[in-house]
Amino acid sequence: xxxxxxxxxxxxxxxxxxxxxxxxxxxxxxxxxxxxxxxxxxxxxxxxxxxxxxxxxxxxxxxxxxxxxxxxxxxxxxxxxxxxxxxxxxxxxxxxxxxxxxxxxxxxxxxxxxxxxxxxxxxxxxxxxxxxxxxxxxxxxxxxxxxxxxxxxxxxxxxxxxxxxxxxxxxxxxxxxxxxxxxxxxxxxxxxxxxxxxxxxxxxxxxxxxxxxxxxxxxxxxxxxxxxxxxxxxxxxxxxxxxxxxxxxxxxxxxxxxxxxxxxxxxxxxxxxxxxxxxxxxxxxxxxxxxxxxxxxxxxxxxxxxxxxxxxxxxxxxxxxxxxxxxxxxxxxxxxxxxxxxxxxxxxxxxxxxxxxxxxxxxxxxxxxxxxxxxxxxxxxxxxxxxxxxxxxxxxxxxxxxxxxxxxxxxxxxxxxxxxxxxxxxxxxxxxxxxxxxxxxxxxxxxxxxxxxxxxxxxxxxxxxxxxxxxxxxxxxxxxxxxxxxxxxxxxxxxxxxxxxxxxxxxxxxxxxxxxxxxxxxxxxxxxxxxxxxxxxxxxxxxxxxxxxxxxxxxxxxxxxxxxxxxxxxxxxxxxxxxxxxxxxxxxxxxxxxxxxxxxxxxxxxxxxxxxxxxxxxxxxxxxxxxxxxxxxxxxxxxxxxxxxxxxxxxxxxxxxxxxxx
Ligand code: ANZ
Ligand code: ZN
Numbered sequence: 001x002x003x004x005x006x007x008x009x010x011x012x013x014x015x016x017x018x019x020x021x022x023x024x025x026x027x028x029x030x031x032x033x034x035x036x037x038x039x040x041x042x043x044x045x046x047x048x049x050x051x052x053x054x055x056x057x058x059x060x061x062x063x064x065x066x067x068x069x070x071x072x073x074x075x076x077x078x079x080x081x082x083x084x085x086x087x088x089x090x091x092x093x094x095x096x097x098x099x100x101x102x103x104x105x106x107x108x109x110x111x112x113x114x115x116x117x118x119x120x121x122x123x124x125x126x127x128x129x130x131x132x133x134x135x136x137x138x139x140x141x142x143x144x145x146x147x148x149x150x151x152x153x154x155x156x157x158x159x160x161x162x163x164x165x166x167x168x169x170x171x172x173x174x175x176x177x178x179x180x181x182x183x184x185x186x187x188x189x190x191x192x193x194x195x196x197x198x199x200x201x202x203x204x205x206x207x208x209x210x211x212x213x214x215x216x217x218x219x220x221x222x223x224x225x226x227x228x229x230x231x232x233x234x235x236x237x238x239x240x241x242x243x244x245x246x247x248x249x250x251x252x253x254x255x256x257x258x259x260x261x262x263x264x265x266x267x268x269x270x271x272x273x274x275x276x277x278x279x280x281x282x283x284x285x286x287x288x289x290x291x292x293x294x295x296x297x298x299x300x301x302x303x304x305x306x307x308x309x310x311x312x313x314x315x316x317x318x319x320x321x322x323x324x325x326x327x328x329x330x331x332x333x334x335x336x337x338x339x340x341x342x343x344x345x346x347x348x349x350x351x352x353x354x355x356x357x358x359x360x361x362x363x364x365x366x367x368x369x370x371x372x373x374x375x376x377x378x379x380x381x382x383x384x385x386x387x388x389x390x391x392x393x394x395x396x397x398x399x400x401x402x403x404x405x406x407x408x409x410x411x412x413x414x415x416x417x418x419x420x421x422x423x424x425x426x427x428x429x430x431x432x433x434x435x436x437x438x439x440x441x442x443x444x445x446x447x448x449x450x451x452x453x454x455x456x457x458x459x460x461x462x463x464x465x466x467x468x469x470x471x472x473x474x475x476x477x478x479x480x481x482x483x484x485x486x487x488x489x490x491x492x493x494x495x496x497x498x499x500x501x502x503x504x505x506x507x508x509x510x511x512x513x514x515x516x517x518x519x520x521x522x523x524x525x526x527x528x529x530x531x532x533x534x535x536x537x538x539x540x541x542x543x544x545x546x547x548x549x550x551x552x553x554x555x556x557x558x559x560x561x562x563x564x565x566x567x568x569x570x571x572x573x574x575x576x577x578x579x580x581x582x583x584x585x586x587x588x589x590x591x592x593x594x595x596x597x598x599x600x601x602x603x604x605x606x607x608x609x610x611x612x613x614x615x616x617x618x619x620x621x622x623x624x625x626x627x628x629x630x631x632x633x634x635x636x637x638x639x640x641x642x643x644x645x646x647x648x649x650x651x652x653x654x655x656x657x658x659x660x661x662x
Contacts, residue, residue: 001051001097006405006417009051012039013401013421013457015430016055016102018062018393019081021070024088026481026499026511027473031463033496034505034552035425036094040577041547042423044601052095053404055102056082059110060393061139061156064324068357074324075352078105088483093492093580095597100404104396110326111347112403112413113396116441118329118340125172125444126318128338132264133168133317134161140358142168144317144392146200146433166362169328169389170315173440177201177311179454180439188459190506193431200432202312208267209305211244211253218266218310221276222301226294229284230272232258237268247304258283266310316437318392321364323356325390333377333384342378348386364388397434398441401456414450424457435460461550464508466499486516493579494519500552500578503643510643522560523582526575527589532567537604538611538629539565540574544601547577557640561632570604572596616641617658630654 001009014035017028036052043050058078067074082103089096102109120126133142134152138159147155154161173180181201184194206220215231226248233239235257243252260279261270274284274291284291301307319328327348329341341348351372356365366372366388377384405417426435438456446454467473473480486495498519503509539562546555559566559574566574568590576583576596587596614626616638623642628634635649638657650658 001049001099003417005049006051009049010039010042010046011405011419011422012036012042012050012052012425013404013423014052014054014425015427015434016057016397016400017085018057018060019078019085020062021066021077021081021084022475022480023081023084023482023484025473026468026483026486026495027466029092029483029495030466030499030502030505030508030511031425031427032089032094033092033499034463034550035423036092037496037500037552037577038423038425038547038550040095040580040597041544041601044573044576044597044599045544045548047600050095051100051405052097053100053102054089054096054098055400055404056085056104057393057397057400058082058103059105059325059396061141061320061322061324062393063105064322064356065139065156067324073352073354074356075105078103091487091492092483093496095580100407102400102403102407104393104400105324107347107349108410109403110350110396113326113391113399114329114341114346114348115343115413116399116445117326117391117395118343118346119448119450120171120441120444121330121340123444123448125175126169127172128167128169130165130167131170131317133164133166135164135166136161137360139322140360141321142166142317142319144394145314146316146436147392147394168317169319169387169391170317171395171440173316173437174311174313176440176443177203177313179443180313180436183439183443183455187455187457189457190460190462193428193435193460193462196428196431197436200313200436204266204310204312206308206310207301207305208308209247209271209301211247211269211271214239214242215244215255215269216267217269217271218308219271219301219305221273222305223296223298224273224276224294225271225300225304226297227273227275227292228253228271229274229290229292230280230287231255232261232270232272232280232283234261234263234268235259236263237261248300254289256283256287256289264314265312316392316394316440318395319389320392321362322358322390323350323353323365325393326350326396327366327372328387328389328391330387331375331377331384332387333380333382335382336377336379338387339377339379339384345378350390364390366390394433394437395441398437399445401438402442402445402451418451420453420456420458422459424460426460426462428462431462461506464503464506466502466508467510469512470510481511490516490520491581493582494523497522497556497579501556501640501643503553505550505552522556522563523579525563526571526582526586529563529566529571530568532570533565534605535607535610535629536562536565536567536570537602537606538562540570540602540604541606542627543574551641552578553640553643557637560640561637562629570602573599573602612654614638614654615656617656618642618644618646619661620658628654 039050136154138157207222240257272280274281329348375386402414402418406414442456443454445451498515542558543555572583572586583596646659
């Protein structure tokens with residue numbers, strides 16, 4: 001897309017996939033087709049070009065684990081899987097801008113991932129420190145805490161992780177905790193996504209209170225200080241067994257080990273107030289500690305202590321003891337310490353080596369590649385040792401949306417064409433990882449003067465999960481369904497509409513093969529439909545409004561329901577976002593030239609008054625209300641609006657439909 005068109009374009013961003021070897025499954029297609037339909041509609045509604053790039057999140061553990069499993073080298077494997085993904089994605093009637101594709105595993109991309117790291121390092125936002133970290137004994141690397149599933153399982157392989165103390169590289173995301181939190185207010189995100197991020201950042205206002213010289217506690221209930229009868233610390237804390245003076249009375253208070261204390265939250269020490277706190281109460285009973293009821297005093301926090309703010313958020317641990325990732329661009333020098341590789345010397349290329357298996361020693365396999373490790377110190381020229389850990393795959397994806405518009409530049413990571421995405425179609429699993437990381441990196445790059453905006457994703461919507469015949473698709477169940485057979489047999493638009501008709505896009509739902517036959521019948525009716533009526537404006541309007549709300553199923557239902565009112569050209573234009581190839585076919589059948597996709601969304605007269613409000617119930621409970629033309633097929637409209645398995649429907653024409661589920 002040329003620069004001027006790009007500047008006007010609607011930036012329709014979708015989360016780029018990691019190209020797994022199995023290829024695309026219909027869950028991807030559901031997500032991408034929804035985003036594509038939305039982008040097409042906005043382009044037609046506003047008369048603007050749509051910038052919809054695609055790329056490959058191809059560097060990282062996910063790809064490398066698969067390479068290990070099949071015994072292939074990740075370099076060759078990645079080339080093959082991205083080709084396969086690209087071929088599949090080209091067949092779903094989606095409008096990808098392949099000229100702007102990125103591949104995070106290519107040196108021309110990761111050179112700039114390393115550049116981002118160097119800029120953060122120079123600004124004091126990347127540092128190396130010893131800290132308690134989590135280690136996956138199967139992936140043989142450390143992980144960031146936000147990359148755990150549940151509390152303690154590796155996101156990639158579901159193995160229970162171990163706690164270790166290791167010296168690692170971190171990005172100082174905690175310096176942005178308040179801005180990440182405050183910035184949420186102005187974003188057009190689903191409330192549940194905001195809630196997840198807020199909880200993950202976990203800002204807590206309270207007080208720090210000293211118990212003598214050795215123990216400081218963090219409390220949100222300083223008013224209960226008079227009732228403290230013990231201090232609790234984590235089990236591996238060396239201070240256990242001592243006593244400390246109570247800040248008000250000076251009386252000795254025992255320091256106890258309690259497994260409910262988190263070592264690296266707050267100050268790692270908790271004041272025990274058994275009368276007011278349930279956990280403390282249980283602990284006091286178990287250990288025979290006193291329980292006293294003293295009056296609450298809100299002023300105690302500022303007499304005996306000082307106001308303090310604590311966050312649950314930890315700095316982002318980015319080093320991985322693995323092979324398939326961008327080498328962290330640092331040289332360790334005995335005299336100068338860790339020195340960043342000068343940006344003109346980037347990329348630090350990942351050497352092609354056969355021995356790429358993780359070692360499990362706490363070092364990356366690169367540590368054994370002598371020609372890689374030896375490097376002169378960039379500061380003093382003396383002998384140095386290259387950093388051999390690679391960076392987390394989430395660093396690659398924290399800035400890819402900045403690169404898309406600017407892939408033709410090899411002298412800068414991005415230029416003035418970089419901009420926030422107008423729309424970002426994502427998944428709920430990324431809210432506290434990718435979305436948080438990308439916001440942090442964007443804010444940091446803004447503060448360093450490299451960007452003139454600080455929020456990358458002002459508008460996010462999260463696609464729901466597509467399940468297949470009642471079960472979540474998974475490799476272990478063997479029910480992962482690819483799109484190819486459907487497309488071979490029925491064409492891309494039938495699959496696309498069958499998926500979009502399955503469920504509201506944000507909610508997700510159950511895809512069943514019978515949906516295919518229903519859509520085929522609908523397409524056949526569309527091909528026969530020629531002459532319209534003046535009532536069609538109502539249906540076009542409803543379809544457009546539904547697409548705007550990502551209710552593609554409702555949009556399709558509006559067209560199905562009003563089909564007999566459509567003339568051919570209007571039908572073609574209305575179907576263009578949903579069934580792009582069918583729409584073009586109908587357009588040409590109507591004798592029109594050019595592309596239906598260059599048309600504006602029809603603005604037709606709407607006939608007021610002849611509509612009714614239909615109440616849709618499920619098992620007697622109101623689920624939604626629909627505006628319908630009087631006399632329309634109420635049951636079909638209700639079933640489309642609330643997809644599910646229903647045994648029957650009770651219909652009061654023009655008033656109410658009750659869907660009965662058992
Ligand atoms: C005394 C007290 C009395 C507390 C009371 C609560 C209720 P949030 O909101 O999550 O920040 N706490 C502090 N550091 C802790 C740690 N490292 N591990 C486990 N618990 C910790 O919670 C703050 C409260 O959690 C603090 O306030 C402290 O217990 C506990 F009736 O102090 B409180
Ligand atoms: Zn793992």
